[in-house]
Amino acid sequence: MSLQRYIVRRIALLAPMLIGITLLAFVVSHFVPSDPVATGLGERAASDPEIVAAFRARWGLDDPLPTQYLRYLGGLLRGDLGVSISSHRAVADDLRQYLPATIELATTAMLISVALGIPLGVIAAVRREGVADRAIRVVSLAGASIPVFWLALLAMLLFYSRLGWAPAPGRLDAAMSPPPTVTGFYTVDSLLAGEWDRFANALHHLALPACTLAIYQLAYIVRVTRSSMVEAIGQDYVRTARAKGLRERVVVSRHAFRNALIPVVIYLGLGFGGLLSGTVITETIFAWPGVGRYAFRASSTLDFPAIMSVTVVIAVMYVLVNLVVDVGQALIDPRIRFGS
Amino acid sequence: MSATLAGLGAQAAGGVFPRRARRRWAGGIAFLLARPLAIVGVTVLLAWLGVMIFAPVIAPAPPLKQDFSARFAPPSRAHPFGTDKLGRDQLARVVYGARISIPVGVMVIGLAGVAGVAIGAAAGFRGGLVDESVMRVTDVFLAFPPIILALAIAAALGPDLRNAMLALVAVWWPTYARMMRGVTLSVRQQEYVQAAVAAGAGTPRLLLRTILPNAFMPLLVLATVDIGSGITAAAALSYLGLGVRPPAPEWGAMVADGAQAPNQWWLAAFPGLAIFSVVMAFNLAGDAVQDALDPRLRGGR
Numbered sequence: 001m002s003l004q005r006y007i008v009r010r011i012a013l014l015a016p017m018l019i020g021i022t023l024l025a026f027v028v029s030h031f032v033p034s035d036p037v038a039t040g041l042g043e044r045a046a047s048d049p050e051i052v053a054a055f056r057a058r059w060g061l062d063d064p065l066p067t068q069y070l071r072y073l074g075g076l077l078r079g080d081l082g083v084s085i086s087s088h089r090a091v092a093d094d095l096r097q098y099l100p101a102t103i104e105l106a107t108t109a110m111l112i113s114v115a116l117g118i119p120l121g122v123i124a125a126v127r128r129e130g131v132a133d134r135a136i137r138v139v140s141l142a143g144a145s146i147p148v149f150w151l152a153l154l155a156m157l158l159f160y161s162r163l164g165w166a167p168a169p170g171r172l173d174a175a176m177s178p179p180p181t182v183t184g185f186y187t188v189d190s191l192l193a194g195e196w197d198r199f200a201n202a203l204h205h206l207a208l209p210a211c212t213l214a215i216y217q218l219a220y221i222v223r224v225t226r227s228s229m230v231e232a233i234g235q236d237y238v239r240t241a242r243a244k245g246l247r248e249r250v251v252v253s254r255h256a257f258r259n260a261l262i263p264v265v266i267y268l269g270l271g272f273g274g275l276l277s278g279t280v281i282t283e284t285i286f287a288w289p290g291v292g293r294y295a296f297r298a299s300s301t302l303d304f305p306a307i308m309s310v311t312v313v314i315a316v317m318y319v320l321v322n323l324v325v326d327v328g329q330a331l332i333d334p335r336i337r338f339g340s
Numbered sequence: 341m342s343a344t345l346a347g348l349g350a351q352a353a354g355g356v357f358p359r360r361a362r363r364r365w366a367g368g369i370a371f372l373l374a375r376p377l378a379i380v381g382v383t384v385l386l387a388w389l390g391v392m393i394f395a396p397v398i399a400p401a402p403p404l405k406q407d408f409s410a411r412f413a414p415p416s417r418a419h420p421f422g423t424d425k426l427g428r429d430q431l432a433r434v435v436y437g438a439r440i441s442i443p444v445g446v447m448v449i450g451l452a453g454v455a456g457v458a459i460g461a462a463a464g465f466r467g468g469l470v471d472e473s474v475m476r477v478t479d480v481f482l483a484f485p486p487i488i489l490a491l492a493i494a495a496a497l498g499p500d501l502r503n504a505m506l507a508l509v510a511v512w513w514p515t516y517a518r519m520m521r522g523v524t525l526s527v528r529q530q531e532y533v534q535a536a537v538a539a540g541a542g543t544p545r546l547l548l549r550t551i552l553p554n555a556f557m558p559l560l561v562l563a564t565v566d567i568g569s570g571i572t573a574a575a576a577l578s579y580l581g582l583g584v585r586p587p588a589p590e591w592g593a594m595v596a597d598g599a600q601a602p603n604q605w606w607l608a609a610f611p612g613l614a615i616f617s618v619v620m621a622f623n624l625a626g627d628a629v630q631d632a633l634d635p636r637l638r639g640g641r
Contacts, residue, residue, distance in 0.1 A: 020480035028492050141627065145620035147572045149579045150612030153599050161602045277487035281576060295488055296580060299495030307492050315483045
């Protein structure tokens with residue numbers, strides 16, 4: 001199979017996938033015992049049949065389900081994600097506002113965990129079964145075992161309530177206005193505007209939530225890097241490189257590391273989903289105004305248009321990230337294109 | 341000829357496997373004992389099992405007993421883990437919490453495992469359209485970040501423990517379905533299975549005698565590590581208010597209570613520590629089981 005055909009095939013598979021995703025989200029939010037009328041109106045209004053009827057007509061709740069699904073799908077294609085029952089704003093507008101905060105948080109966390117995790121994994125592999133390896137292994141297992149919500153809470157209690165090192169929740173100090181919007185990432189936007197104090201402030205606010213989120217991811221990156229490095233070091237070409245008389249540092253960095261990196265990159269794509277899951281909890285605890293907290297709020301108020309859209313948008317992002325990873329992998333490794 | 345085949349089939353379907361599996365077990369246990377971390381993990385798990393069984397003996401007070409004269413008491417000799425806003429003894433609540441939090445995680449993974457294994461085996465066995473559609477459905481489920489889908493399902497079903505567990509099972513089964521399908525497909529090609537088919541073994545017999553024994557070890561590894569994640573995920577849903585309803589002593593909900601009281605660190609610290617110790621123990625054990633099954637690590641060195 002040529003590379004083009006592989007990519008076309010991969011993209012063609014997206015269509016049934018997207019239908020499946022929207023259908024599942026739709027089913028979850030409609031075939032349920034909870035009543036959006038009661039939560040949307042409050043108990044007093046919900047006891048008035050006239051108000052209830054108007055509410056149901058307003059949100060199209062009386063149409064047959066397939067009609068409701070098709071209407072929803074049609075809206076999606078036009079970029080219309082519906083209107084939030086609780087905020088009365090277009091969900092698309094809500095997401096436009098909250099998504100950059102989440103991506104900024106998740107990306108920063110990813111950068112931190114990669115910057116720490118890959119070197120640690122390489123060290124563990126090179127010193128396999130040594131003290132460093134064992135220590136790194138235990139610490140990374142511990143990192144993977146800490147419940148994110150507990151870690152976030154303890155970090156909050158320690159660094160904010162007790163020590164006062166961390167700033168109050170939010171993306172910037174309350175007195176500070178956001179930088180002019182270009183990307184929606186406060187760190188990038190303030191740099192673009194050349195506002196250093198705003199940049200420092202945004203970074204300060206980002207530090208604690210990003211580190212919390214990174215610890216969880218770190219363990220897996222260490223693990224994947226280690227096992228993939230161990231495998232690479234055992235290969236014949238590494239023995240050949242050593243036999244040529246290359247220095248160990250060169251053997252490890254040039255020959256083993258490069259090849260070991262492929263599984264790590266693939267993992268990063270898959271790990272992105274876990275990271276997004278982690279943002280729900282991290283954002284809720286640190287009051288970070290992103291989609292994770294939005295999703296949590298929507299689900300606690302049974303705001304179905306909002307829940308459905310957040311779920312779908314995040315799933316689609318995840319699918320696209322994995323598409324990019326797959327295609328990238330096929331570019332690097334011809335076996336994937338030609339293999340079964 | 342046909343007698344040999346039948347004999348071969350019977351041997352493959354019943355005789356050879358258990359003996360090899362037994363040897364594998366013995367070797368595996370010896371391997372585990374040689375790893376200090378695995379011993380730590382297993383010991384901690386056994387300790388928690390003891391706590392679950394003997395909770396009424398260990399706990400200094402009933403978990404729901406309120407004592408308004410001792411509200412928000414810091415850890416002391418009388419209350420080693422302190423007390424909460426209603427003067428309930430936190431040690432008692434953590435101890436009784438083990439009876440909720442640990443079984444919930446185990447049950448979520450158990451149910452997801454059973455559902456996934458059944459669906460995966462059916463897909464791998466039937467092949468064709470059944471296989472294709474099951475795989476596409478798992479694709480869709482796996483496209484959702486787990487907590488977000490679980491959050492949506494749990495919220496839609498309404499906040500209680502059973503619904504939170506259902507939501508987690510709904511999120512988790514595809515992993516097991518995919519694994520089981522893979523094992524089924526590869527085992528089905530093996531000669532001894534072909535022989536068993538030729539000998540006239542029916543589908544249930546094939547599944548029980550040839551496919552499941554092969555799937556058992558990979559399932560065990562996956563489940564050991566997953567139970568830890570299952571406990572954390574269930575606790576996280578409870579933390580978010582979608583799981584156990586108060587006043588039940590559940591670790592995630594207890595941490596959430598602690599979040600409301602930033603000056604009483606012990607409220608969040610101890611239940612969180614309990615989750616951490618159980619999950620870490622499962623991870624240590626799972627890690628060792630994984631190594632024990634890796635032929636490159638076993639015997640080689």
